[in-house]
Amino acid sequence: MxxxxxxxxxxxxxxxxxxxxxxxxxxxxxxxxxxxxxxxxxxxxxxxxxxxxxxxxxSAEEAEPMLPLQIPNTKHLSEKEAIARHALRYIQPNDVIALDAGSTTLEIAKRLPNEPLTVLTNDLLIMQELIGKDRIRLVVPGGYRQRNVLIGNEALDWLNRLNVQKLFLTATGIHEKYGLTVFTGELIDLKKAYMTNAREIYCVADHTKFDRAALLTFASLDEVDVLITDAGLTDDAVRRYEGGRATLERAL
Amino acid sequence: MxxxxxxxxxxxxxxxxxxxxxxxxxxxxxxxxxxxxxxxxxxxxxxxxxxxxxxxxxSAEEAEPMLPLQIPNTKHLSEKEAIARHALRYIQPNDVIALDAGSTTLEIAKRLPNEPLTVLTNDLLIMQELIGKDRIRLVVPGGYRQRNVLIGNEALDWLNRLNVQKLFLTATGIHEKYGLTVFTGELIDLKKAYMTNAREIYCVADHTKFDRAALLTFASLDEVDVLITDAGLTDDAVRRYEGGRATLERAL
DNA sequence: ACCTATTCGAACTTTTTCGAACGTTTTTTT
DNA sequence: AAAAAAACGTTCGAAAAAGTTCGAATAGGT
CATH class of the missing domain: 1.10.10.10 (Winged helix-like DNA-binding domain superfamily/Winged helix DNA-binding domain)
Structure with missing residues (x-):
């Protein structure tokens, strides 16, 4: 062998x-x-x-989006909170948005106002966060649980009939050459389904995700409209990532 | 390990x-x-x-479990708890069970041991209850939220491929003539899908549900294998409901 | 034939797990 | 509230499992 x-x-x-x-x-x-x-x-x-x-x-960094309960999340919590606050500016009442699984998108969910809004998600913690917000229309493509995410979706074509305005996407690694990467293959189909149906794609990722590549690439940077990160990203990296199609924004 | x-x-x-x-x-x-x-x-x-x-x-400040959830239906809680404890005797490790949406099935979910077990549900509160139980395989047919339940028959054909052993069913009313009834039509498709795929059907309902009929009938009493209720059911009612195909059991 | 990477053996070190005896805290009983 | 009982924790140390280092044998490629 x-x-x-x-x-x-x-x-x-x-x-x-x-x-x-x-x-x-x-x-x-x-x-x-x-x-x-x-x-x-x-x-x-x-x-x-x-x-x-x-x-x-x-490895810790790469497993992070799959392990929203692990502690490494709270390490960069303030950065994620800043990113979430920044992302909220793009969300208006009556929007149809998709929240990808992850701790940063969870921070967005926590801050969503209880107003008419349609939210798609596969993240159980995000669902839990939205239980009390009765004015938010919650849509869940089914699946079976892997940690706190519902994956292995059999009915992704159902998703294709939905018209998502704004997708808030997460990734394990963001790399100039390798694009957006994750460690687990099961999440890829879901991310891709969300992406093909979204009109605007916002990728939310704290600065530690940059210049890292996990195992599997699921999208190129060109497919993203806005990259939202925190102030911790080095000026050098800012220069390199600013050039592409995606607008780079640093939350304060 | x-x-x-x-x-x-x-x-x-x-x-x-x-x-x-x-x-x-x-x-x-x-x-x-x-x-x-x-x-x-x-x-x-x-x-x-x-x-x-x-x-x-x-380590953080929260020693309390995070429970920002809605006011649970605490009516007849002790009866529901008794019914749940009784229902648990039918659940063995490695079972594949479906928990219909409702406060009685939520009590069952709370008491499920963290052991190998596959649970299907559309109830958000039940999902929340199972988040911490890592050995339970959670399966969620998708849908959009109506109160705390995911409804919408988009993924029901997917459900038909699943092989559920035991279904724990809820109903708004149970009536000799009108069978099992609910008020809202959206839930019916889901209940029916569960029922056609389940080998054993347990209907859990406290005694106040008996001799009542809600708006819509979704099943007859003959389709149920076991009716689990509490001790509050009158002897007269017991006599009347005992005759059918379903076994009537009163939890202590 | 020469070089390099892979695989493994063997002696030695570290980490993990647990048992048992002995304190300590918490709960129950009186 | 004191005493007793139960549950929990600590310390010491030993046995088992896993890891490390060094070096040798093997196989592939040039």
Missing amino acids: LAAARHQIILERLLAEGAVQVSELSERFGVTPKTIREDLEKLEEKGLLRRTHGGAVA | LAAARHQIILERLLAEGAVQVSELSERFGVTPKTIREDLEKLEEKGLLRRTHGGAVA
């Missing part, structure tokens, strides 16, 4: 389960634990996972 | 519920309480939680 083939399978397993074990993998591939550790080391160098004792887990 | 995986789950539980218990976690993971305490110590060092006697609470 080729090392590259093992790596591929390890990553797939990681996507599905969120964590892998050295012992399990060594038995699965019929190689020594030593070899698996070397595999994991190489994958960690590439930033595709994070090593732990006994195995590895999806 | 990986230590890192435990930590992750502990944190998720902590933010969903506000607090965790050592004893509960040690049983959940099959490790000694000592190990859980060491886990909690490490997480506390990172500032991710605060230790208490017997467990830990979220």
